[in-house]
Amino acid sequence: MIRDIKSISIIGSGNVAFHLGKAFSGLVKINAVYSRNKISGHQLANELFVFHAENLEDLIPSDVFLVCVSDDEITNVIEQLNPDQAIIYTSGSVGLSELPKRVNLGVLYPLQTFSKSRSIDLFEVPFFIEGTNEPFAQAIFDLAWKLSRKVIFANSNDRKNLHLAAVMVNNFTNHIDYLAQQFLKSKSLEWDFLKPLISETAKKIQIELPFDAQTGPAVRGDSKIIEKQMAMLDPETKEIYALLSESIAKHHKK
Amino acid sequence: MIRDIKSISIIGSGNVAFHLGKAFSGLVKINAVYSRNKISGHQLANELFVFHAENLEDLIPSDVFLVCVSDDEITNVIEQLNPDQAIIYTSGSVGLSELPKRVNLGVLYPLQTFSKSRSIDLFEVPFFIEGTNEPFAQAIFDLAWKLSRKVIFANSNDRKNLHLAAVMVNNFTNHIDYLAQQFLKSKSLEWDFLKPLISETAKKIQIELPFDAQTGPAVRGDSKIIEKQMAMLDPETKEIYALLSESIAKHHKK
Numbered sequence: 001m002i003r004d005i006k007s008i009s010i011i012g013s014g015n016v017a018f019h020l021g022k023a024f025s026g027l028v029k030i031n032a033v034y035s036r037n038k039i040s041g042h043q044l045a046n047e048l049f050v051f052h053a054e055n056l057e058d059l060i061p062s063d064v065f066l067v068c069v070s071d072d073e074i075t076n077v078i079e080q081l082n083p084d085q086a087i088i089y090t091s092g093s094v095g096l097s098e099l100p101k102r103v104n105l106g107v108l109y110p111l112q113t114f115s116k117s118r119s120i121d122l123f124e125v126p127f128f129i130e131g132t133n134e135p136f137a138q139a140i141f142d143l144a145w146k147l148s149r150k151v152i153f154a155n156s157n158d159r160k161n162l163h164l165a166a167v168m169v170n171n172f173t174n175h176i177d178y179l180a181q182q183f184l185k186s187k188s189l190e191w192d193f194l195k196p197l198i199s200e201t202a203k204k205i206q207i208e209l210p211f212d213a214q215t216g217p218a219v220r221g222d223s224k225i226i227e228k229q230m231a232m233l234d235p236e237t238k239e240i241y242a243l244l245s246e247s248i249a250k251h252h253k254k
Numbered sequence: 255m256i257r258d259i260k261s262i263s264i265i266g267s268g269n270v271a272f273h274l275g276k277a278f279s280g281l282v283k284i285n286a287v288y289s290r291n292k293i294s295g296h297q298l299a300n301e302l303f304v305f306h307a308e309n310l311e312d313l314i315p316s317d318v319f320l321v322c323v324s325d326d327e328i329t330n331v332i333e334q335l336n337p338d339q340a341i342i343y344t345s346g347s348v349g350l351s352e353l354p355k356r357v358n359l360g361v362l363y364p365l366q367t368f369s370k371s372r373s374i375d376l377f378e379v380p381f382f383i384e385g386t387n388e389p390f391a392q393a394i395f396d397l398a399w400k401l402s403r404k405v406i407f408a409n410s411n412d413r414k415n416l417h418l419a420a421v422m423v424n425n426f427t428n429h430i431d432y433l434a435q436q437f438l439k440s441k442s443l444e445w446d447f448l449k450p451l452i453s454e455t456a457k458k459i460q461i462e463l464p465f466d467a468q469t470g471p472a473v474r475g476d477s478k479i480i481e482k483q484m485a486m487l488d489p490e491t492k493e494i495y496a497l498l499s500e501s502i503a504k505h506h507k508k
Contacts, residue, residue: 124450162447167470181464195459198427
């Protein structure tokens, strides 16, 4: 039974592996990194000053293996590991019961977007924890607690719901920003003009509910402006504009 | 001909009037505030330590009247003023040629979202300037320059395009945040969990193009997750999810 995670090896070398590896470095013993992508695996091992395993079998045994690979690959990786090896994965959308049965299998899901070019303060990032048994879940909780003060036990279902909400506020917001950027580009206007607004929009939402923060033509029911703006857009963006404006108007109707 | 705006009176007492009034206070002489809404008009006049005009006719003559009223009301206000009075309005979506002809009529459009509960650093906020004649436009430019180092001359068409892009990155983002918040609420999960992600999403976009910052199931073409997530949503949110995911996938197709 694992009660205290003192050493980890990392499988994967993507954004999550990179950020968690750097964050855990110095707080817990990192033994090795293995990645299917040899180049970025080697880079991460170098960054962490740890052994780079060329093959999964070469991984140095550790209290846990932290599996930071894409959702589709988790099962495949688990099946290649010693069945007694304790494993933590980091996916929001893969349920514990969807994976091969293991005595010590658990989840540490950081609700954040990671990219190698940006350092992130993990202290406020929520980490959602689940495990096949209570002591192991507690051990993962304690491990996450080294990085964050927002550590929460959550079952696979909650985690999936959180991941879906994350897709909405990150991916969809990003895409709307992209469409706005493309629109401005088509009019030879600088995308940079929108940045203070994007920044303030996100800041406002930290203290106000999105419903209360809402402004603009759709919430005012200003159909004249809505029609004019729709006429300015390409068919695809127009459809998105129409659907979102309709939804705003519907929810804000008194 | 107006070359230097030394005094203003403010018409309106909404978020824009409030923020511009406070920002100009001390930098230019504010003579008076008039607002159709007597209560908030009185509040703003008090905040600025200036005369509160009960009627439009009572407004103290000033180099310019700064008209911060809703788009629909601008024409109505202008028609009630002395035709010789220089006027600046603040709307993104109302073209100069759509308003009654005046010798000195101009625009100062701050591309930002304002609410009375938040103070905003205007120094980085872009102000778009237009005027019926060049000296007046330059005078408005100089006035805006007291507040911001991002002052740009822009015609009505550019301003409308910028306003449309602003609606997208602010109103639509807000609404997606709202839908995510409602979804979490329906699952008894805390909305607060998303806040660090929303914050980081906006920060990332300050340094990366939205296209490059994109992650998630739609950009990966992970149709399994997309289908599962759609099945978790109410019909309205599902439709928005589907349309945006489709659009992401389309634009990111190699």
